[in-house]
Amino acid sequence: MYASGLWVAFTLTASAAQTARNVMQRELTGALGALGAAQVRFLFGLPFAVVFFVGLRFATGVAAPAIAPAAAAFIVIGALAQIGGTALMLAAMRERSFVVVIAFTKTEAAQVALYALLFLGETPTFKLVGAIALATVGVFLMAGSGAEAARAGWRPIAMGLVSATFFAFAAVGFRGAVTRMETPSTAMAATTVLVAGLAIQTAVLLVWLALFDRAGLKAILALWRASIVAGFMGALASQLWFVALALTDAARVRTLALVEVLFAQVASLKLFRERPSRREWLGMALIVAAAAMLIGG
Template sequence: MGWLLGWPLLTVAAAAAQTARNAMQRDLTGRLGTVGATHVRFLFGAPFALLFLGGLVLASGEAPPLPPASFWGWVVAGALTQVLATALMLATMSRRSFVVSTAYIKTEPVQVALFGLVLLGDPLRLSTALAIGLATLGVILLARRGDGAAADRRDGLTAAGLGLGAAALFALSAVGFRGAVTSLPHADLLTAAAVTLAAALTLQAAALSLYLLWRQRATLVALLRLWRPSLLAGLMGALASQFWFLAFAQTSAANVRTLALIEVPFAQFVALRAFRQRPSRRDSLGILLIVFGCLLLLHSEMN
């Protein structure tokens, strides 16, 4: 049973579930809009998170630990940045293909290195500089949409900005959720991840539901009517988050981020099979440069 909870298998499972959820949310964006499709993962994921936690409590016979005040600070930070990141991700997918949007999201390790250089003055090794250069070149190739009209070029730059913004916010949310998991006193791995997931999704579902009830009631009604596809997307989202939390609690973020790049070929498969999207040669080269840049950067971090 131990190998089933090992971080490599958990990371691959999380990447697969996340790819499936992203595809389902992308498909719902046209009918629900960006905010409505963003809410799918939270509103329909929260019940599954509560079921996970309840099943764990029943199986163990022990009540979950009482979270300290610091836990709620981390959860709120992680939850808020994740909501914003998801909205930006779906906005990116409305402008570029599924796999290109996924590649933008995977620039997160490179952005962390750049933030450290610019804001903290972290030393820049040759391998790190090369990794940043490769990934940056990949982003430039993806942002340039050939020699089309000026509107197309502007749209490509907008998609790049949205995708890079989503990646940065996802990085911040991962920090918040890891802080929440590790702040729980005397909690085993499974319990800490389940409590964090249930708290985050419940908070996100309540906040976005109130917002839609106040500003976009028609969107909330449409979302509830589409409960069948939304329920599956919520389940995939809850599973992905549970697996991510478990993986991050077992090993360094660098290890998980490296293996998580498997999400790019997963997205390529979905783009071809579900959306009939075949990347151009320029897009393929840009995606490869981003992946190689991230791999080089993460390899240098672990050595």
């Protein structure tokens, strides 16, 4: 397996942390709006990313790497795409089931394979294509029937699908960045990209909120106690994602990350009392099968 399977452990742990962050952000969306809740992930995640960076620097003795122009360009692409994806996902969650929205955003895996081929030259294997196809069918099953989608309306569905496109560009951007960092340390490359990406995202959203939504900015600061935990989980998830993306190709990581839908189902059942249907159980089984294909080699 790639990197002795370490990418699997990092991806699964990141998926669990991201599910926790999504739940927290969903709860904050009502008070802060989609952009405000998105900012929580970045503003309160940045200090933790800096702590990760400093701790790694002293623990390993590896110097902070230089960021080449090519890596910087990929970081900007990934950072801006992640803002768009996060805001659209949270806006969709206000109108539709938590699990269903997560399911639509996870059509990202198929898009990642395409964009990674086009922009990074990463050709997917037949097994990976099969896993993506199997997992994507599972995702659509979990998204509910056509009648359920019609009742929900097109807005949350469209936002979820476009969100997936943004997240796909983010994954490819950050994969491109970490593989172009001038350092022999995978962890240092990932942490440096994380700090740089969060700094860009925080700056962009702070300027936006200061210009167009000062009340929202004040509300974010007022809710710092709830936001700081979401920020930590977001920074932890991103740290683990980036290490996984440094170890293997983007499509492989983002396809295995579809297990987040299963974690979202557990969270939804316990917190939001949204019980799975038989169709959703079948979808989950297909996602598990796809994950098994990837973990098996």
